[in-house]
Structure formats: C-alpha cells, structure tokens
Amino acid sequence: MTSIEPFRIDIPDSEIDDLRARLGATRWPAELPGVGWDYGIPTGYVRALAEYWRTGYDWRRHEKALNAIPQFMSEIDGQRLHFAHIRSAVAGAVPLVLVHGWPFADFRELIGPLAHGGTERDAFHLVIPTLPGFGFSGPTTRPGAAATERSAALIARLMARLGYDRYGAQGGDAGSFIAPELGRIDRGHVLGVHLNDPITIPAWDDDGTGYTDADRDKLAALRDWSSNGTSGYAGIHGTRPQTLAPAVTDSPAGLLAWVLDVVHTYMNPAKVLPEDAMDIDALLTAISILWFTATIGPSMLLYKESGAWGAAVTDSGVPTGVAIFPGSTVIRGVAEKQHTVVHWSEYDRGGHFASMEAPDLLIEDLRGFFGALR
Incomplete structure (x- = not known):
C-alpha cells in the first residue's frame, strides 16, 4: 500500500462480548490490607474499574466518536501506519x-481548537500518527522496527507523502524523543519542535555544574531512579517485554492494572486517582484499543529497541519549545544542552499526560510557541 486509504474502526460484536466475558471471569489475587499504592496498584481499585469497563463503559459510543475523526492507513517501508488527518x-x-x-x-x-478555532495565527492542519507497534498501526514484524528513531523516519516520510513541505512537531513521553529526531533528520522541513515534559537523560559524566538547585535535585533523583520503585515497569519493557506480553495480552484485568499503575505514577501528583486527573472513559478507550488490537506487547518494544534513550543527543538547531507540568522530572539544564530552547513555560496544573489532563494549557502553549515562528 503506497497510497493513502481511508480507515474506519469496526470492532466485531464477538470481540466486545469476549472482552466482557474475560473481565467477568477474572481470577483476582489476594490483597494486603492497608498498603494503598505502596505495593503497586490496589487490587480493589482495579476490580471496581474492571467491573465498570465490563458493565458501564460503552465502546460503541466511543468508537462512533473516534470514527468522526478522519482516519487513514498507509504503508511505509513495510510498516502499516494508521493516522488521523484533520485539514483546517x-x-x-x-x-x-x-x-x-x-x-x-x-x-x-x-483537535477542534487547533484545527478549527482561533485566528489564522492559531490554526493548524493536524496529523496524528499511531506509532509502529501500537493500536491500529498493528505489530511490528522485525527487530528494531519499534525504535523511536525509526518512527521518526516513518513520520517524516508520511508528512512528505501528505505534501507538507514545512511543518511543526509536538511530542511528550516517547514522543519527546521522536519529535526532536524529526528536527534532526528532516531539518529542512521542520519549522519548530514543541515538547511537553520531555524526558531528559543526562550524560553519565554530567555533575550538574552550572545548574540551578532545583535541577541538581532532579539530577540526583534521576540517578536514584532505578531504586525508587517508579522505574520497575520500564525495566521490564526494556529487558523482557516478551515475558510480560502474554499476561497483559490475555487478561484485560492485567492490562488495566499494568497501564493504570503507570498512569498513576506520572499523572498530576495533586490528584489521587487516574479518574481525578483525566476522563475515565478516555482512559478506557485508549486501553480498549490496545486490547482489541492485541498490541500491548508490541507497544512495549520501543523501550527495548530505541537506541537514542541514554545516548549522546545532538542538537538539531531547530527552535524548540518546552511546556512543564506538575510532577515533571525535566532537568532544564539538560534540555538546553540537547535542544535549541527558545520557549519555556511552567504550569501549575495538569501533568505528564498533558493532552488529557490539561488540554487547554497545552493548546495555549502550542499557539504561543508556533505563533512566534510563523
């Protein structure tokens, strides 16, 4: 498939029935009393949410909403690439x-505010790809195909295929590796790069000289990251993804527990539960897509295969904007070494999942950053 073809989500009734049956037949483990989240996600919490997923959540309603967004499929370098494309x-x-x-x-x-709202200075044509290994892009088929570097190369080719000669890139989490990589490999076409809570990995010999006290504290915490409990999931993804994959691919309750524990770890620390930080149906829709496409296992491969994580980073020279939200571990001194930072914002609400926790603030920051570059 070298062309771009329309795509529509249509999950068979039998798969929805199977999901509900599996949730209803879950074998729940015993749970220690009074430990809260100290031992990981509480079983009682997952159990209640799994029951809502089974009996209260309406996949068809959300599938219809997703299908109202123009979606497409193309194939690039042997990889299916699903994406939404909204022309302003x-x-x-x-x-x-x-x-x-x-x-x-x-x-x-x-989508609505960025593509259809505001003035000419505020409007964007939006391209929203699903990364290789995730969701409707389907699994990857060879080692290395899930690496963030390869995703950047595929997205650059997609933007060219769509006829965009000059474009901006925005990313958070793993996207904060991919968006800057677009600036490096497609510099002549990338107007600017915007990052929310980028992952800043310092060089091994970075001792924090010249950093603020806050940055030095974050650097010390990052050095201790592997022992503070929050990195456990990443350690498994980066070393034994295939070992975990059968459990979370076969059990929707296991998938729910694994994903929401990570969400809870990185969301706004002022909130108690994931549904306090963002819409619970939006969370379950994203998790449902991973379930119906059986791509939770392939999605984890980017941790194993991405060579840029921890490697020396070359500054592309592309103007870069950074938006920081509560709970962020971003070390500004590292970010400024790795990127040409021309815009820096810090917000007092929202979190790591900014597009879901504080979309209004992310929209504001995107408009401000790219408005100055037009």
Whole structure:
C-alpha cells in the first residue's frame, strides 16, 4: 500500500462480548490490607474499574466518536501506519504532527481548537500518527522496527507523502524523543519542535555544574531512579517485554492494572486517582484499543529497541519549545544542552499526560510557541 486509504474502526460484536466475558471471569489475587499504592496498584481499585469497563463503559459510543475523526492507513517501508488527518479550513494554517508516547496519548480535546478555532495565527492542519507497534498501526514484524528513531523516519516520510513541505512537531513521553529526531533528520522541513515534559537523560559524566538547585535535585533523583520503585515497569519493557506480553495480552484485568499503575505514577501528583486527573472513559478507550488490537506487547518494544534513550543527543538547531507540568522530572539544564530552547513555560496544573489532563494549557502553549515562528 503506497497510497493513502481511508480507515474506519469496526470492532466485531464477538470481540466486545469476549472482552466482557474475560473481565467477568477474572481470577483476582489476594490483597494486603492497608498498603494503598505502596505495593503497586490496589487490587480493589482495579476490580471496581474492571467491573465498570465490563458493565458501564460503552465502546460503541466511543468508537462512533473516534470514527468522526478522519482516519487513514498507509504503508511505509513495510510498516502499516494508521493516522488521523484533520485539514483546517483556515487559510495559512500550519501543518503540525502530534506524536504520542507510551502507552498512549489522546489528542481529541486538541483537535477542534487547533484545527478549527482561533485566528489564522492559531490554526493548524493536524496529523496524528499511531506509532509502529501500537493500536491500529498493528505489530511490528522485525527487530528494531519499534525504535523511536525509526518512527521518526516513518513520520517524516508520511508528512512528505501528505505534501507538507514545512511543518511543526509536538511530542511528550516517547514522543519527546521522536519529535526532536524529526528536527534532526528532516531539518529542512521542520519549522519548530514543541515538547511537553520531555524526558531528559543526562550524560553519565554530567555533575550538574552550572545548574540551578532545583535541577541538581532532579539530577540526583534521576540517578536514584532505578531504586525508587517508579522505574520497575520500564525495566521490564526494556529487558523482557516478551515475558510480560502474554499476561497483559490475555487478561484485560492485567492490562488495566499494568497501564493504570503507570498512569498513576506520572499523572498530576495533586490528584489521587487516574479518574481525578483525566476522563475515565478516555482512559478506557485508549486501553480498549490496545486490547482489541492485541498490541500491548508490541507497544512495549520501543523501550527495548530505541537506541537514542541514554545516548549522546545532538542538537538539531531547530527552535524548540518546552511546556512543564506538575510532577515533571525535566532537568532544564539538560534540555538546553540537547535542544535549541527558545520557549519555556511552567504550569501549575495538569501533568505528564498533558493532552488529557490539561488540554487547554497545552493548546495555549502550542499557539504561543508556533505563533512566534510563523
């Protein structure tokens, strides 16, 4: 498939029935009393949410909403690439690719305001790809195909295929590796790069000289990252993804627990539960897509295969904007070494999943950053 073809989501009734049956037949483990989240996600919490997923959540309603967004499929270098493409009717709109991370990012709250709202200075043509290994892009078929570097190469070719000669890139989480890589490999076509809560990995010999006290504290915490409990999931993804994959591919309750524990770890720390930070149906829609496409296992491969994570980073020279949200571990000194940072914002609400936790603030920041570059 060298062309671009329309795509529509249509999950068979039998798969929805199977999901509900599996949720209803879950074998729940015993749970220690009074430990809260100290031992990981509480079983009682997952159990209650699994029951809502089984009996209260309406996949068909959300499938219809997703299908209202123009979606397409293309094949690039042997990889299926699913993407949404929303053309603005505003003259002078700037093409902007929005890049998700792991396990997902729901950009739906951004689409209307960015594509159809505001003035000419505020409008964008939006391209929202699903990364290789995730969702409707399907699994990868060879080692290395899930690496963030390869995703950047595929997205650059997609933007060219769509006829966009000049475009912006935005990303958070794993997308904060992919968006800057677009600036490096497609510099002549990338107008600017915007990052929310980028992952800043310092060089091994970085001792924090010249950093602020806050940055030095974050650097020390990052050095201790592997022992503070929050990195456990990444350690498994980066070393034994195929070992975990059968459990979370076969059990929707296991998938729910695994994903929501990560969401809870990185969401706005002022919130208690994931549904306090973002819409629970949006979370379940994203998790349902991973379930119906059986791509939770392939999605984890980017941790194993991405060579840029921890490697020396070359600054592309492309103007870069950074938006910081509560709970961020971003080290500004590292970000400024790795990118040409011309815009820096810090917000007092939202979190790591900014497009779902504080879409209005992310929209504001995108407009401000790219507005200055037009």
